[in-house]
Amino acid sequence: MKRMAKIIIMSALSVLIMIAAFTGCTASKANNTLIVGMELAYPPFETKDTNGDPSGISTDLAKDLAKYLGRPVKIENIAWTGLIPSLQTGKVDVVISSMTITDERKKTVDFSDPYAHSYLALLVNKKSVVNSSADLNKKGIVVDVKIGTTANTYADKNLTNATVNVLASENACVTEVVQGKADVFIYDQLTIYRQNQSNLDSTKAIMIPIQDKENWGMAVKKGNTALLNKINTFIAKYKSDGGFEKLTQKYLPQEKKTFDTLGFPWFFD
């Protein structure tokens, strides 16, 4: 018995020593690559081109930021709910993923000055009784939102009488509205506009903003003021240099025209 216990204790100790030795090695990254986290599932801001490489407004913005900082850039594609944890654990340096600045998020990460704004809008099934945001909070109304989005927070807070489904992907939400499984999908104006355009026979879009404008910011790990200050200077310079107009012309010329005609506010105004 004693021998057995000895063997176990010895092996346990040796494992511990090995782990400790392994821990001793420095885990720091050797190079100074700027690692940018984003969820490549929100065209045209964060998406992939036909080769599967990151592309879109945010990737261009990330590249320009890295150029400004004089560092090489690497874009990491991370699921939406994993973005903030990636910052916390140092897996990425900055998140540029059309993320709205909220008080809740501010508790966990630090945000840059806003670089864009968006508004929530409604994609509604044509047969639904919903005609405005006032019809939302009623028994029997089914509302879909994407998990972790500001629409998710809005629904949790304001739509206590409606049935709220929290889904993992934008596609699932749109599918449910198209099929009539849900009455409404709440998301930002651009997405709602585009999804409505591709599902004209089954959906209608209600573009009147249902709450105040949302400011998008770049997020860094809490306390990383050095990087944050540089990012703020970059955003100010980028704005005055007309960088955002160039991005609009490159990615969203048609939408910009439509939004202007309809009198909807633009992202970078």
Add this chain to the structure above:
Amino acid sequence: MKRFRNPTVINKVFSALAVAVIFAALVWLSMKRIGLNLDFSTLFEYKKRLFDGFKMTIIISFASLIFSMLLGMLTAMGQRSHILVLCYACRAYIQIIRGTPLLVQIYFFFYIVGTAWGIDNRYIAGVIILSIFEAAYISEIIRGGIESIDKQEYEIARSIGLTDIQTLRLVTFPILMARILPALAGQLASIIKDSSLLSVIAVIELTQTTQEISAANFQMFENYIFLGLLYFILTFAVSMLTKWLEGRYKHENRD
């Protein structure tokens, strides 16, 4: 050799403790390496939602277990049928279900089949999907059980003059149950874990609850570690049940 086979209580306690220390040290060192401080206190405010999710996971798992047993039995018999169409249909069903990911099946059944036939309730759809999925595995367990029964048993049954029904009731069924019960209990553990995938169609069970909480409090690590713990409590209980059933099975076959 014998003393190794029958360890003393002190040895058992020592070994278990050593294992616990090694595992805990590994987890602790991993967290220390990335400088992670965990704070589980925020979970407390969600205790009602977590408990509801926990209940829903149990309800869905048990409902699916019952329906998948029924469907599993039918398809197991179907596989042995002499009507070739029925036999092929059952085999094709098992091949397709076991050969495709559950996630694909969930999306396919809910958004295409479910929509076509008007099954819009997520919970009912979820139980149906999970039952269809697990039944394919249970069917194979039952088929294996039936095939493992010695032909001699039937010969004896016939020689003592039992009718077909009597043979089924007194010979096939008791032997079959004793053989497959442990495997079925093990399958329940799989059902419990597989039910977490129903979160993709917003069935508010334990995983979906945790995802929703994570989206609100951003304490992803705490939430998911706690989620793992809750699932482990469920599956550990099932695993103990399986052990006990295995013991009974051995007992019944004792000479």
